[in-house]
Amino acid sequence: xxxxxxxxxxxxxxxxxxxxxxxxxxxxxxxxxxxxxxxxxxxxxxxxxxxxxxxxxxxxxxxxxxxxxxxxxxxxxxxxxxxxxxxxxxxxxxxxxxxxxxxxxxxxxxxxxxxxxxxxxxxxxxxxxxxxxxxxxxxxxxxxxxxxxxxxxxxxxxxxxxxxxxxxxxxxxxxxxxxxxxxxxxxxxxxxxxxxxxxxxxxxxxxxxxxxxxxxxxxxxxxxxxxxxxxxxxxxxxxxxxxxxxxxxxxxxxxxxxxxxxxxxxxxxxxxxxxxxxxxxxxxxxxxxxxxxxxxxxxxxxxxxxxxxxxxxxxxxxxxxxxxxxxxxxxxxxxxxxxxxxxxxxxxxxxxxxxxxxxxxxxxxxxxxxxxxxxxxxxxxxxxxxxxxxxxxxxxxxxxx
Amino acid sequence: xxxxxxxxxxxxxxxxxxxxxxxxxxxxxxxxxxxxxxxxxxxxxxxxxxxxxxxxxxxxxxxxxxxxxxxxxxxxxxxxxxxxxxxxxxxxxxxxxxxxxxxxxxxxxxxxxxxxxxxxxxxxxxxxxxxxxxxxxxxxxxxxxxxxxxxxxxxxxxxxxxxxxxxxxxxxxxxxxxxxxxxxxxxxxxxxxxxxxxxxxxxxxxxxxxxxxxxxxxxxxxxxxxxxxxxxxxxxxxxxxxxxxxxxxxxxxxxxxxxxxxxxxxxxxxxxxxxxxxxxxxxxxxxxxxxxxxxxxxxxxxxxxxxxxxxxxxxxxxxxxxxxxxxxxxxxxxxxxxxxxxxxxxxxx
Numbered sequence: 226x227x228x229x230x231x232x233x234x235x236x237x238x239x240x241x242x243x244x245x246x247x248x249x250x251x252x253x254x255x256x257x258x259x260x261x262x263x264x265x266x267x268x269x270x271x272x273x274x275x276x277x278x279x280x281x282x283x284x285x286x287x288x289x290x291x292x293x294x295x296x297x298x299x300x301x302x303x304x305x306x307x308x309x310x311x312x313x314x315x316x317x318x319x320x321x322x323x324x325x326x327x328x329x330x331x332x333x334x335x336x337x338x339x340x341x342x343x344x345x346x347x348x349x350x351x352x353x354x355x356x357x358x359x360x361x362x363x364x365x366x367x368x369x370x371x372x373x374x375x376x377x378x379x380x381x382x383x384x385x386x387x388x389x390x391x392x393x394x395x396x397x398x399x400x401x402x403x404x405x406x407x408x409x410x411x412x413x414x415x416x417x418x419x420x421x422x423x424x425x426x427x428x429x430x431x432x433x434x435x436x437x438x439x440x441x442x443x444x445x446x447x448x449x450x451x452x453x454x455x456x457x458x459x460x461x462x463x464x465x466x467x468x469x470x471x472x473x474x475x476x477x478x479x480x481x482x483x484x485x486x487x488x489x490x491x492x493x494x495x496x497x498x499x500x501x502x503x504x505x506x507x508x509x510x511x512x513x514x515x516x517x518x519x520x521x522x523x524x525x526x527x528x529x530x531x532x533x534x535x536x537x538x539x540x541x542x543x544x545x546x547x548x549x550x551x552x553x554x555x556x557x558x559x560x561x562x563x564x565x566x567x568x569x570x571x572x573x574x575x576x577x578x579x580x581x582x583x584x585x586x587x588x589x590x591x592x593x594x595x596x597x598x599x600x601x602x603x604x605x606x607x608x609x610x611x612x613x614x615x616x617x618x619x620x621x622x623x624x625x626x
Numbered sequence: 627x628x629x630x631x632x633x634x635x636x637x638x639x640x641x642x643x644x645x646x647x648x649x650x651x652x653x654x655x656x657x658x659x660x661x662x663x664x665x666x667x668x669x670x671x672x673x674x675x676x677x678x679x680x681x682x683x684x685x686x687x688x689x690x691x692x693x694x695x696x697x698x699x700x701x702x703x704x705x706x707x708x709x710x711x712x713x714x715x716x717x718x719x720x721x722x723x724x725x726x727x728x729x730x731x732x733x734x735x736x737x738x739x740x741x742x743x744x745x746x747x748x749x750x751x752x753x754x755x756x757x758x759x760x761x762x763x764x765x766x767x768x769x770x771x772x773x774x775x776x777x778x779x780x781x782x783x784x785x786x787x788x789x790x791x792x793x794x795x796x797x798x799x800x801x802x803x804x805x806x807x808x809x810x811x812x813x814x815x816x817x818x819x820x821x822x823x824x825x826x827x828x829x830x831x832x833x834x835x836x837x838x839x840x841x842x843x844x845x846x847x848x849x850x851x852x853x854x855x856x857x858x859x860x861x862x863x864x865x866x867x868x869x870x871x872x873x874x875x876x877x878x879x880x881x882x883x884x885x886x887x888x889x890x891x892x893x894x895x896x897x898x899x900x901x902x903x904x905x906x907x908x909x910x911x912x913x914x915x916x917x918x919x920x921x922x923x924x925x926x927x928x929x930x931x932x933x934x935x936x937x938x939x940x941x942x943x944x945x946x947x948x949x950x951x952x953x954x955x956x957x958x959x960x961x962x963x964x965x966x967x968x969x970x971x972x973x974x975x
Contacts, residue, residue, distance in 0.1 A: 226890055226893050226894055226897070229897060233956055233957060234957075235884075235956050235957050235958045238957045238958050239958055242958070297961060298902075298955075298961060299955045299956075299957040299959055299961070300954075300955045300957065300958070300959020300960045300961045301957065301959055302959065303958070303959035303960050304957070304958055304959055372824065372899075479957050595964075614964070615962060615964040616961040616962050616964070617961065617962065618950075618962060619948065619950045619952055619960075619962050
């Protein structure tokens with residue numbers, strides 16, 4: 226497919242992989258298990274190689290679930306030297322949604338009889354009482370999966386006698402369409418439409434990760450793709466200047482990710498920390514000003530928002546401005562947010578912070594699977610746990626005797 | 627004074643009429659629907675017996691039987707409709723067991739209010755598919771449910787066939803070293819349905835691959851290749867079907883992404899909706915697993931048939947205590963091709 230295949234070219238991937246290997250590991254000790262197969266080359270073998278090599282290691286966080294998905298789906302880890310380790314960040318909209326927020330939506334649908342519309346994977350996020358929106362639907366709640374905010378507006382127009390609530394989730398990519406829908410509803414006088422706003426902000430989450438005391442040792446970030454088309458590359462500059470962490474904004478195609486990794490390795494080797502842009506075909510420093518204006522017109526900062534994994538983070542999410550209060554489902558239906566602690570055995574919090582890997586969670590792949598997710602990282606294929614389970618678990622599997 | 631016609635009933639209004647409860651009540655209206663629509667379209671000597679069941683001649687070989695319910699929405703889609711789909715689906719289920727399909731039954735659940743014109747279209751499509759395949763519909767049933775309790779029409783078909791001696795195909799027979807062959811492109815049916823359901827239009831329309839595969843399968847069986855498993859990757863797509871076989875046989879598999887063909891519009895639609903074609907349904911494709919030494923011969927036989935012209939060897943069966951189906955990616959990496967979790971839902975951003 227034109228404009229896609231070019232970014233998935235195996236030969237180019239090999240070239241970039243060779244460059245990464247050469248620059249990340251000039252002595253050539255730590256080779257990828259695939260390029261130079263070892264007997265039972267698993268995670269442990271790689272770890273021991275890293276020790277033998279004595280070279281520095283590169284701990285890079287891809288913030289976005291889109292990158293996590295690309296790394297897993299295309300097997301990019303196989304093309305990286307052992308000294309480069311990718312840490313999956315919290316940039317998956319459904320993964321950072323705390324239980325209490327899903328509960329709120331379920332209560333709306335079950336107790337107030339609204340038509341609750343939301344995007345795809347959100348319906349599978351585990352909530353309290355062993356429920357999810359999908360299970361609430363099976364129990365009779367009117368939950369609808371939509372592709373676009375326009376679908377939610379359409380449902381509201383078609384059912385003037387019913388209240389229609391859009392559970393608005395996502396980072397800066399999905400926020401402008403919500404703003405458009407709210408403005409449209411206001412212009413049309415659509416009184417039976419409202420939103421439950423759970424839109425969150427990427428830079429705030431990155432701050433929260435870096436500000437953790439005794440936090441993670443991260444050497445750099447693969448910066449968001451689609452989010453950056455909206456907010457531009459400028460908001461990441463403090464991560465380079467204040468925290469000394471290189472950021473390379475990358476597209477979601479596998480070659481984008483590999484090129485960004487190479488650029489990060491180069492910055493780290495040079496002792497530099499700058500914001501660089503691999504995704505120049507879509508991202509500018511300023512971003513999409515029109516979208517930013519639209520968002521600013523409709524939304525304002527929430528004082529604090531609870532993230533799954535990151536806890537309560539100030540100024541990290543949006544709510545509707547008072548001017549649009551009539552479309553705020555939280556006010557309209559008086560559904561309070563009640564914080565609910567995560568399952569004790571679930572390591573989603575540490576995984577979302579990059580402190581643990583999915584396979585280090587005791588319930589990974591046993592109690593918690595994509596069919597029965599306990600934590601939200603197991604829900605979306607962009608989540609670290611589901612991605613590792615679905616695409617990469619052969620790497621950490623131990624052969625039973 | 628007009629002459630009385632003692633047995634006259636006005637013929638069905640196949641243009642503007644609708645299914646009503648009387649069409650399932652067992653009375654005259656039902657008899658009329660059967661005679662004027664189903665029997666007229668399916669017309670064959672067994673159905674003409676007019677009894678509760680069909681009496682069939684003795685079969686020569688082991689009997690194979692399969693059944694399949696069809697609930698597709700929309701009922702009419704690019705490349706087919708629920709009618710021909712219900713014929714192809716069951717013929718394929720019988721044929722992948724290595725049997726020659728002989729007879730079908732068809733059972734209809736109709737929703738009150740369903741337009742008779744649409745029903746006629748569906749029934750004629752079934753009749754056409756059954757005739758083309760040479761597999762008659764020899765018995766059937768019709769029920770009507772109240773409006774709102776069905777989705778227009780549901781069709782269940784059952785098929786019977788015979789397998790000749792010496793043919794033994796089963797999902798538990800794949801052995802390490804065997805080759806995995808695929809008869810053509812993947813994802814066509816599922817994306818034809820989904821793009822229509824969601825009102826997505828592409829410059830090149832996506833057409834369902836619905837087809838009866840028994841002809842292709844007969845040629846494959848005649849080739850004498852040591853076939854172990856045949857299966858049609860319908861719901862859950864190629865990935866799910868291969869995982870089923872890996873589990874049944876207690877083996878792993880290594881696929882090669884570059885060998886798996888996807889039609890360009892299907893690939894584009896999948897990209898657009900965030901779906902993976904490996905998990906999208908097919909209705910006219912088959913997977914064959916055979917002894918490595920026979921793979922080339924089998925491939926040539928498949929390619930010589932119109933329904934296998936894009937066939938390819940897509941991977942190998944291997945020893946794996948975990949039963950993982952893995953794939954070497956075009957990029958040069960490796961990944962697990964897992965079971966489908968839940969419904970394949972589009973990703974968000």
